[in-house]
Amino acid sequence: SGRIATKSDAPAPVGDGTSIPQLTLPAEVAENVAGIENYNPFSPNATTKTYFYEPLMIRSSVNCEVVPWLATDYAWVDPQTLTFTIREGVTWSDGTPLTAEDVVFTLTMRKEFPAADDIGLWNDTFGAHADSVTADGQVVTIAFSGNAAAKFDSLITAKVLPKHVWGSVGDPAQHVDTAPVGTGPFQVESYNGRRLTMTRREDYWQADKVLVDTLVLEGNYDATNAALKLTAGELDAYWGEIPNPQQSFADKDPELNHFWYAPAGSTVLTYNLTRAPFDDAAFRAALSHGLDKDEISAKATYGVMAPASQTGLKLPYAEDLLPEAYAGTDTVLPFDTAAAETMLDEAGYVVGPDGFRTMKDGSPLAPTFTVQAGWIDYQATADVVVRNLQAMKINASVQTSPPDAVDQNKKDAEFDMCLEYLHGACEVARNLGSKLASDQVPDKQTVKANVGRWIDPATDEIVAELSGATDPAQQKELTGQLVDIMMTQYPVTPLIYAPARMIYRTDKAVGWPSEEDPYATNSDMLMIMTRLTPPQQ
Amino acid sequence: MTSAPPREPLLDVRGLSVRYEPRLGPHITAVDDVSLQIREGEFVGLIGESGSGKSTLGTAILQLTERPGRISGGQVLFEGMDLAAMDEDALRPYRWRDVSTVFQSSMNALNPVTRIEAQFRDAIELHSSLRGAAVTRRIQELFDLVLIDHRFIRAYPHELSGGMKQRVNLALALADEPRFVLLDEPTTGLDVVVQREILENVRALQEQQGFAVLFISHDIGTVMDLSDRILVMYAGRIVEEHATDDLLREPLHPYTKGLLGSYGDPRQETVRITYVPGRPPDLSLPLIGCPFAPRCPERIATCLTDAPPLALLPTRGRAGGVQALAVDAGEAWEPPRVACHVAHGQRADPPDPELGPITVRFAGPAFEKSVEESDEALAADVLLDVAELSKTYRSREGLRTRETLAVDDVSFQLRRGMVTALVGQSGSGKSTIAKMVTGVETPTAGRITFRSRAGDLDVAALRGRALRGYYELVQMVFQDPYSSLNPNKTLEYILSRPLKNHRSMKGAELRAAIDELLERVALTPAPRYRGRYGYELSGGQRQRVVIARALAAQPELIIADEPISSLDVSIRAEVLELLHRLVADSDVGILYITHDLLSARMLADEVLVLHEGRLVEKGRAIDVIRDPEDEYTRRLLEAIPNPFADIYR
Amino acid sequence: MAENTIDEGSLEQSEAQIADRIASGPTWYQVIWSSKKARVGIVLLGLYVLLALAAPLIAPYRGDDTSFGPVELPSQAHWMGTTTQGADIFSQLIWGTRVSLLVGLFGGLFATVLALVIGLVSGYLEGTWVDDVLGLLTNVALVVPTLPLIITLMAYSEVRSVWFTILVIGIISWAGPARSKRAQIITLRHRDFVTAAKFAGDGTGTIIFREILPQMTSLVAAGFFGAATGAIGAEAGLSFLGLGNVESVSWGTMLYQAQLQGALAQGLWIWLLVPGLMLSGLIMALTLINFGIDLISNPHLREDA
Amino acid sequence: MSYFLRRIGYFLLTLWAAVTLNFLIPRLQPGDPAEMMVKRLSGKDAEIDPAKIEAMRAMLGEPEGNLLQQYLGYLASLLRGDFGLSYIYYPAPVTEVIGRALPWTLVLVGVTLALSFVLGTVLGAFAAWRRNSMFDSVVTIGSTFIGTLQSFWIALLLLFAFGYVMGWFPTAGGYEASTPGWNGAFLLDALHHSVLPAVVLMLLGPVGWILGMRNTMIMNLREDYIRLARAKGVPDRDIALKYAARNALLPSITGLAMALGGILGGQILIETTFDYPGLGRLMQQAAAGKDYPLLQALLLLTIIGTLVANLVADMLYGVLDPRARKAS
Ligand SMILES: Nc1ncnc2c1ncn2[C@@H]1O[C@H](COP(=O)(O)OP(=O)(O)OP(=O)(O)O)[C@@H](O)[C@H]1O
Ligand SMILES: Nc1ncnc2c1ncn2[C@@H]1O[C@H](COP(=O)(O)OP(=O)(O)OP(=O)(O)O)[C@@H](O)[C@H]1O
Ligand SMILES: [Mg+2]
């Protein structure tokens, strides 16, 4: 949970008062062959999921502020009861007003159609399932069967649907929605199978903030094409991967071309804790000190993404959560092969006759680094890590496997080391917590977060408490305990931050999120749309 | 046959030479300074061993020489115009209208994807003013000439039988009423009876239409039968040019004598045929002296050093006169030409005393067969007993299955130490019988009993190992020695297989046995041949290897399926001789399969005549040939060209 | 009907005569060497082999050494610059020769042997149920699209080694050649010398290996070079799609990485250009050699080749 | 059993075997499609939300029954022409997805194939006729060289040169601003987009036809009927066209029939490189995205295309070559 943003966070005044005539953004459709028109937000292939149907609230992925959207407020009555106050004066694009009933419908229809329950409201993933959803005036109350605090972040993302339209379509997941009736800022102007043109709705509930007249979503570009389109000004923003964005894009016009890769989480070196010597914290500590994170950053991300803090938190954005003990210190472990070697020697992993370190009992030590084939930054990372390990006289090697095979390895605990993503969203219980909770150990069927298999009752208790906590102070206290585990036990070793990319031009619009104004990431486009303004002359 | 009166030459070839110059391999002069003349309406035969350059010469005359061949010198004057000097466009008007041809392998000379009519039509329309229905009428006329039903005009080439294709080619060659037709072995590969029919057809047409013909063949019997004048070619040169009748009475060149000697009259009590030993010279090497000298039984010292020119021999008849020439007084006589020191010397005035008397027969090796030998053999033990044998082949054709009764109720016996000839037209079922006797095919009905020394065997029941065991008793000699020897294997390997498999030999014993086999088939000295490959041998030598391989297993019966039909005439006798000796020496039985009655007579003691799968005649070889009872046998006999008939009767 | 028999007879005869002329003509290496194209091909292939063998001597660095600075421009130290991962492009190019040659050699061998064995068995057992089953298998293999098959096979492998790529390439490319070899064997099987070997008491195995196979050498050789060419191309294609062994340094993986890293957008066109050129040079060498081999089995093409 | 029935029987048998293989291929692949889908949608560096996977699983539906039952169900739905809903284009039916991609491939690959065939055959025939001439050397060596180039590599270079550097042609997609339909703007737009892929196809396409035609023609020029035609005085042009080329064309035409069957497989590498909205790209996406229903339908389409093309090629040969009419 977080703080409600105050009204003073409202957008900067509209420069010269005019609007932004047109913006072109990449298509949201993952695939572009068929050009099938469908605005159903449940479809994996929806033409857009962002601009027609809106969520209850938006929580910025960067600073964790909760921005009221279709709900003006929320409250945890107790950890099992959550209420939302639905905004008044919002109209659907067909003119019908938005009511609390619509919200109730949006949430309850998921019970009947599990395929539409993409927020896990009616099952027990992260928090107890809901028992009922009721409306009373503008207030919608969700009653859960138990502590459901951890569900909040995904719950607020549910797209609110008009009951008067969607109530009669049957299974919402299978509905082909070609004439969307939404509350969002835009409406369809045309779609030619490839290019979706939307125009601004004058009757949008916060029409004053949306200055983009025409929004075009077009093309599913690869890195090279995207760089080309961006440079040519045919595309205004892009959030796919462009290798070396500085050289490929920004350098070509330093005035107008910008990018900001916000940390979305960290790439963490994950050990198989069920295998020796990775079950030894001293060994992990030594390793963690011998990794050249700067080189990893250079090779894997062209130096764009910074080395990550061992705390598992994305710093500096989550600085508030840092416990006193670590506040102000550099929690990014320094690269020091000599120190790492000393630690290894002390821990009993001495160099054998072949020049490589052995296990404590003298048996050979030759760990493999399993890495996903084709994930080129991961491969570069693994490359550097293995070189670092070799420098520490550990006879490590890389094994490249297809991503699916790697997933299977993770499920089967058939690996020595691999790379994992540690999410850096606001719900610490869901990212750092789930990495360390014993109920998040993957089974044969599903990949879960605790791939390294950190099994520790004390940690479990902290995580359980944290996910039920709604009080910020308590949250900080519990988070601090998890950070402590990270800093002393090294269950995983964060290497570099993983990016949420935002590559954009400022010739048509300014106000994009940036290092200086880190208010959102690419997953919060709806919010960004309300902050864009024409450039000042 | 009568010689035509001399006329102006229609075709005058002067000093023509053709060289093959492949990028790989040696360059050869395949036609070397050849001059010849052909007059209007004349029928000239060109004979010679395989590879002597006959086709090359013919092709060069037609200006159809293709890479890597090249006309390297000389002129081809057609009515005084030098064809060799013209380019393709200038030549075109002459083509087909004046000069046409039937090719050696004319079986494949028709465009397979267009109708026969179209192929006539373009030939006619290109060179005449006939169009539309007139062309059709002309085609019909031509089909009438060669005796083919009009409905085949609209057919595709593959719908015609081989004989019909040859006749169609002939008709096509005559389409524009040419003045000169080159016939390059137009009937090779055809059945004897059909072949005879077609050639007689050609001759009749030629006489009727009066075009000139150059007829190329190595089947000298046929050439002699048809031609007015004969050209004999050896190693790219014309060695003799002679009017046919005179040539038959008095061949001048020893090589010609050798070729003629391979013909005998099967009706004689004792038949004798000769063969030319050795191989023609390698044309890629420079030839010193007479190219035939190394093989020549009459050669003198000069032959080895000086090449004899093809010179006129103006003398009429021989100086010594063994036999007087019977030439009609009124007939114009053409002096023969010959390239031989001996022939010229003997007929010089005065004759060279060192040269000895003039001979008509080839003085080299010969093979003889007398009736007495056969009589002895007929009393031997039965080796193979074939009773009421039948074979029906089933084949699918479209939606229907077609049955072919290849062999129909055939019974006969083979004896030890005796040669039984199985004679019949193509498709009469000869090979099918051979296959059943060797266990390759199973009979549809009837029994085949092999009476080996170890006991009786039911051949049809043999399978797998037992069948392989049977090959210790029965061996096969194939028609084509080229394809029955694996070109990649040495003779030693080829011969060692049966010795190892059937006689379990090893090491020194094996090597000794191989040498012995080679010696037995006269490939001596054996060590020189052991390491050779099949392709390094001449056809005759190859067939000897095939025979040696058959002998290796020490079989009791040898099946020889047309063992000489693919060989050059000059070496046929050689192989016959070898087979003959084999029977005499080793007491094996031979089933000799052939379509050629003469060779059957030469080799066999008993003859079985097969016609459409049925046995129509059976008896002592000489009896069957002298007094054929069956109509079909008589037809086969008539098909044997017998140029000597006039002379020896 | 009767004439048909002659037709075949005379055909066989002329075939034998041609075979004879070839056999007694120049040796196979003369034939191959006689072709200018083949000569160029052999020399070119020789260069590649040399490059592969002497890679440690020629290449300034190891191909998998990524310890240099990323995206360096061409310089004295790095003639073609470095990749985004900091590997020396020139060194990768040279070391990549090894993989391509290895894939060509073993992929070609594997596919050829597979095709040969299946072709031999079904050709020799023509008309039996074994032939029918193999024929069905061949037909199916010919109609099933290869790429999805490869993707499936590749998805199975936890470790993508070069050997696995070779295996997969072999498995997908045997069908066509097997069919043509079957046909060839059927014609050879009816040749007189095969029957003669039976009469000489030789067993099936001996006949196949000592009589039939040696006759097929030029076809097999041509098949091998064809398959090798295909294998090299397939490795490159697979690698380009990210289905190859990404750890090994091959021209295909170089292209793949270059494409993934948006080499063109960054102006690193050398990275994309040179592996493709090397690849086509090698394929060219093999194709040219195959021209020479074709001359052995097809003398018509031979004159002035 | 008659020959004709046997052929049909064999056709069906092959089809069945291929269809069965087709059923097995995706099922043999490791990985759970729902999980795959969610991961693909959220990207590489993203949290895997179990709730999303649950929902996706519910959406895609679990396969029912054991493998045999699935197989029977699969066969039954094939017979009904029901290929199900595509996973990646959910909830669009597979038939609709394929229907959208089909015209692109048909036009691009079909047209270039036809042009390549004509061009290649003519060049090949001409090279054979003028054997050893300058023209022949240039054509032979040139096409051999082009044949050694990798299609995707040429595609990339062309993209770089004419797409990025010169900017003459679009670098991705099949069309851009226009609305699909029979209007000039769209056709021009689509044409503009297909230039580069078509150039690659036209570069590589003729190579096989050239070399094939040249070889057969050279062999045919050695045939006796050509010699006879020359002897007849048939003009060179007629010999080349009516005799040699007409005969040499036969194998090429059957080859063309087979190649036409292959069109349905699209051009995976080229379409992928140019991001062209055809069947090849679709197949690559389906394979990568583990969209079983789509992948199976595409495979089936390819297989049937090839099989039918085989059959047609056989029959065509019968029509074109009078010899085959009787023989087989
Ligand atoms: N295309 C060729 N290239 C090289 N040498 C050739 C070629 N054609 C024929 N020869 C050689 O030229 C010589 C004469 O051949 P040609 O075909 O004219 O003989 P032929 O008398 O017609 O024989 P046959 O009776 O077998 O038809 C032979 O030595 C032959 O090997
Ligand atoms: N395998 C077969 N299938 C069907 N018919 C066959 C087969 N073999 C031979 N025949 C037919 O059986 C008949 C006899 O053939 P066979 O080979 O025994 O004749 P042949 O007397 O040896 O003829 P040739 O002199 O041409 O060798 C022919 O009509 C032939 O077409
Ligand atoms: Mg000849």
Ligand SMILES: [Mg+2]
């Ligand atoms: Mg026969």
